[in-house]
Amino acid sequence: xxxxxxxxxxxxxxxxxxxxxxxxxxxxxxxxxxxxxxxxxxxxxxxxxxxxxxxxxxxxxxxxxxxxxxxxxxxxxxxxxxxxxxxxxxxxxxxxxxxxxxxxxxxxxxxxxxxxxxxxxxxxxxxxxxxxxxxxxxxxxxxxxxxxxxxxxxxxxxxxxxxxxxxxxxxxxxxxxxxxxxxxxxxxxxxxxxxxxxxxxxxxxxxxxxxxxxxxxxxxxxxxxxxxxxxxxxxxxxxxxxxxxxxxxxxxxxxxxxxxxxxxxxxxxxxxxxxxxxxxxxxxxxxxxxxxxxxxxxxxxxxxxxxxxxxxxxxxxxx
Numbered sequence: 001x002x003x004x005x006x007x008x009x010x011x012x013x014x015x016x017x018x019x020x021x022x023x024x025x026x027x028x029x030x031x032x033x034x035x036x037x038x039x040x041x042x043x044x045x046x047x048x049x050x051x052x053x054x055x056x057x058x059x060x061x062x063x064x065x066x067x068x069x070x071x072x073x074x075x076x077x078x079x080x081x082x083x084x085x086x087x088x089x090x091x092x093x094x095x096x097x098x099x100x101x102x103x104x105x106x107x108x109x110x111x112x113x114x115x116x117x118x119x120x121x122x123x124x125x126x127x128x129x130x131x132x133x134x135x136x137x138x139x140x141x142x143x144x145x146x147x148x149x150x151x152x153x154x155x156x157x158x159x160x161x162x163x164x165x166x167x168x169x170x171x172x173x174x175x176x177x178x179x180x181x182x183x184x185x186x187x188x189x190x191x192x193x194x195x196x197x198x199x200x201x202x203x204x205x206x207x208x209x210x211x212x213x214x215x216x217x218x219x220x221x222x223x224x225x226x227x228x229x230x231x232x233x234x235x236x237x238x239x240x241x242x243x244x245x246x247x248x249x250x251x252x253x254x255x256x257x258x259x260x261x262x263x264x265x266x267x268x269x270x271x272x273x274x275x276x277x278x279x280x281x282x283x284x285x286x287x288x289x290x291x292x293x294x295x296x297x298x299x300x301x302x303x304x305x306x307x308x309x310x311x312x313x314x315x316x317x318x319x
Contacts (some may be wrong), residue, residue, distance in 0.1 A: 001221070001224075001261070002260065003261060004198065004202065004259070004260045005198075005257065005258070005260075005314065006196070006198050006257070006265075006266040007197040008256050008280055009194075009301075010150075010271040011147065011192070011194075012250070012253070013191070013248045013251070015246060016247075016249075017030065017188055018248065019031045019051075019056045020187065029187070030050055031050070031053065034046055035049060035148060035151070037272045037273075047152075050149045050191065051148040051149060052238075053146055054147070056147075057144040057147060057195075057234060058122070060234045060239050061234045062122050062230075063083075063239055065117070065118055066081070069226055072222060074117040074223060074226060088116045092128050095128065101131045103130065105134065105209060108130055108136060109126075109209055110214045112126065112136075113207065114215070119138060120138070120141070120205060121140070121141045121226075122141070122142070123139050124138050137208065138208060139203065141200050142197065142227065143197070143198040143199075143200075144197055145197070150271070153191050154190070154191025154193065155190055156187050156189040192271075194276075195235075195255075196271075198266070199227065199231065204224050205220045221319065224318060229315065235307065238250070252303055254302050254307075255276070255301060255307075256280045256281065258280055259297045259298075259299075259314060260295050261293075262295035267296065268280065277300060284296040
C-alpha cells in the first residue's frame with residue numbers, strides 16, 4: 001500500500017475565472033502573485049502572474065470527495081453531507097455525545113475520524129465546547145500549492161458584460177435591488193499553470209495525537225480510494241467561480257506522479273522548473289539507491305487522458 005503520492009504537473013487552462021480578489025467599482029479583479037523564477041529568456045527575475053489559490057483547489061477536492069463518500073456509502077457527518085464548512089463540528093455544536101471536561105482530546109479526535117470521511121481526509125479544527133474549551137486540530141491528509149502561471153505563458157484580460165433587461169435599456173442601479181441594465185467587467189485568464197499536490201495516505205485514519213489507526217485495513221483502503229478519485233476529479237472538473245459562463249477550457253495536463261511505499265516522501269518538483277519531470281525522476285533514483293527495497297516509483301503523463309489512466313492504475317493497485 002502506498003504511503004504517499006505527489007503530483008507535479010503543468011496544467012493548461014483557457015478563459016477561466018476560478019479565483020478572484022474582489023471588485024473595484026464594476027470591475028472584478030483577478031488574483032495575481034509574484035514569483036522569482038527563470039523567465040521566458042532564461043534569466044531569473046521577479047514576475048507577476050495570474051494564479052489560482054491552493055484554497056480554491058482544496059475546496060474543489062472536498063466537493064468531489066463528499067460526492068465519492070456518498071457514492072461509496074462511507075461514513076459522513078451531517079455537516080459535510082450538507083456542505084457546511086465546519087464539518088464534524090456542525091454535528092457536535094450541541095455536544096450530542098455528552099463529552100465532559102475529563103474527556104481526552106485523543107478520544108474525541110478518534111470519534112471524529114470514525115464519524116466522517118471528509119473530516120478525516122481534509123482536516124478541520126474542532127473548537128466546540130465539548131465539556132470544556134477545546135481546540136483540537138485534525139491535519140489535512142492532502143496539500144495543494146498555488147496553481148501558478150508560468151511567466152510569459154499566462155495572460156489575463158478584462159471583458160465588458162451587461163445584464164440583459166427584457167423591457168429594454170433601463171437606468172442602471174447599484175443598490176441592493178440589482179435592478180436595471182447594469183454593466184460590469186469580468187476577467188478571463190489563459191495559460192500554463194504549475195500545480196503541485198502531496199497526498200499523505202498514511203495519515204488517513206491516523207489519530208494525530210496518539211499516532212494510532214482508528215480504522216480497519218478495509219475502511220482505510222476505501223477512504224484512500226475515495227480521496228484519490230477526488231484528486232483525479234479535481235483536475236477533470238475544477239469547479240470554482242463563474243463556471244456558469246466561464247467554465248475553464250482544460251486543454252492539457254502533463255507531468256509526473258511519484259509514489260512511495262515507505263516513510264521516504266514521494267518527491268515533488270514544481271513545473272516552474274522547466275526540467276521538473278527529469279528532476280523528480282532523478283530524485284527518485286537517488287532515494288531508491290539508499291533504500292532496499294526501493295520505495296519510490298514514478299509515472300509520467302503527457303495529457304489529461306494519460307493522467308487519468310495512471311491514477312486509475314494506482315487506485316487499482318491499492319485494492
